[in-house]
Amino acid sequence: EAQVTQNPRYLITVTGKKLTVTCSQNMNHEYMSWYRQDPGLGLRQIYYSMNVEVTDKGDVPEGYKVSRKEKRNFPLILESPSPNQTSLYFCASSSPLRGTEQFFGPGTRLTVL
Amino acid sequence: AQSVAQPEDQVNVAEGNPLTVKCTYSVSGNPYLFWYVQYPNRGLQFLLKYITGDNLVKGSYGFEAEFNKSQTSFHLKKPSALVSDSALYFCAVMFPSGSARQLTFGSGTQLTVLP
Numbered sequence: 001e002a003q004v005t006q007n008p009r010y011l012i013t014v015t016g017k018k019l020t021v022t023c024s025q026n027m028n029h030e031y032m033s034w035y036r037q038d039p040g041l042g043l044r045q046i047y048y049s050m051n052v053e054v055t056d057k058g059d060v061p062e063g064y065k066v067s068r069k070e071k072r073n074f075p076l077i078l079e080s081p082s083p084n085q086t087s088l089y090f091c092a093s094s095s096p097l098r099g100t101e102q103f104f105g106p107g108t109r110l111t112v113l
Numbered sequence: 114a115q116s117v118a119q120p121e122d123q124v125n126v127a128e129g130n131p132l133t134v135k136c137t138y139s140v141s142g143n144p145y146l147f148w149y150v151q152y153p154n155r156g157l158q159f160l161l162k163y164i165t166g167d168n169l170v171k172g173s174y175g176f177e178a179e180f181n182k183s184q185t186s187f188h189l190k191k192p193s194a195l196v197s198d199s200a201l202y203f204c205a206v207m208f209p210s211g212s213a214r215q216l217t218f219g220s221g222t223q224l225t226v227l228p
Contacts, residue, residue: 004156033215040122042203042218043157058215090156099145099164099207102216104156 002027004105006091012111013081021076021108023091029103030096032074033058034066036087037107043090049074050096081112115140117206119219126194127227134189134222136204145207146187147216148178152200160202163187174198194226 004025013019025032033048035058045058049068063085065077074093078085088109092102116139126132138144145164149157161172168180178189187204204219 035218040220042117042119042220043205043216044218045215048215092157099162101147101159101162104149104158106156107154 002103004091004093004103006089006105006108008108009106010109012113014113015082016080019078019081019110021078021089021091021110023074023076023105024072025074025091025093025103026072027093027095027103028071029093030071031102032068032091032093033102034064034074034076035090035092036060037090038087046076046089081110083112086110086112115144115206115208115217117204117217117219119202119204119222121222122220123223123225125225125227128196129193132191132194132198132224132226134202134204134224136187136189136219138185138187138204138206140206140208146178146180147205147207148172148176148187148189149203149205150200151203151221157203160189196226196228199224199226 007022030051034046035043037043044060046064047066049055055066088107090107091105094100094102118137147162148160150160151157160176161170163170163180171177176191202222205216
């Protein structure tokens with residue numbers, strides 16, 4: 001089954017404790033992206049990657065890091081989480097063809113105390 | 114800068130009635146437009162998209178959307194709503210040029226279909 005998986009699905013942590021949210025896709029997609037969803041704001045892009053070792057900032061990159069060492073994986077790293085990073089996070093992937101739809105993971109609900 | 118507006122936070126409609134979820138956009142050039150649906154505790158699912166051609170596009174679950182360039186709108190419609198259509202709907206626009214595949218999302222519209 002073609003899918004995007006994220007782990008963990010739920011995470012409660014404390015300020016300053018480094019964490020990583022993993023994302024993996026099995027569709028051989030070149031493009032991957034991370035979004036955060038906040039009430040009333042829709043989804044906002046954090047980082048994206050056009051291919052292995054190619055990453056770039058989205059609209060809200062502050063406080064986040066990413067890496068793309070393999071085509072299928074695109075982890076999101078919070079080096080020092082803060083309460084304002086409490087949110088619902090989605091990973092997505094798509095082919096590089098312009099105009100193709102993105103496939104989304106199930107989401108990771110993060111709470112930073 | 115491109116932007117997307119969904120003017121209604123909440124839309125309520127009776128089962129069997131037609132539904133419309135509104136979306137307007139602001140972007141230079143010819144945009145690519147998308148609708149996604151989010152059910153509770155799930156990720157976003159693609160419904161339909163407009164790239165070029167016929168202004169009326171049909172998508173999953175009986176939904177359709179009409180691209181109106183003069184009004185810069187892309188409203189989502191369904192002739193007869195089902196209770197199972199109740200969900201959060203997002204409109205999104207993509208840059209028509211350049212290498213990025215960035216989607217800019219609207220703030221979402223919660224659709225409730227009443228039995």
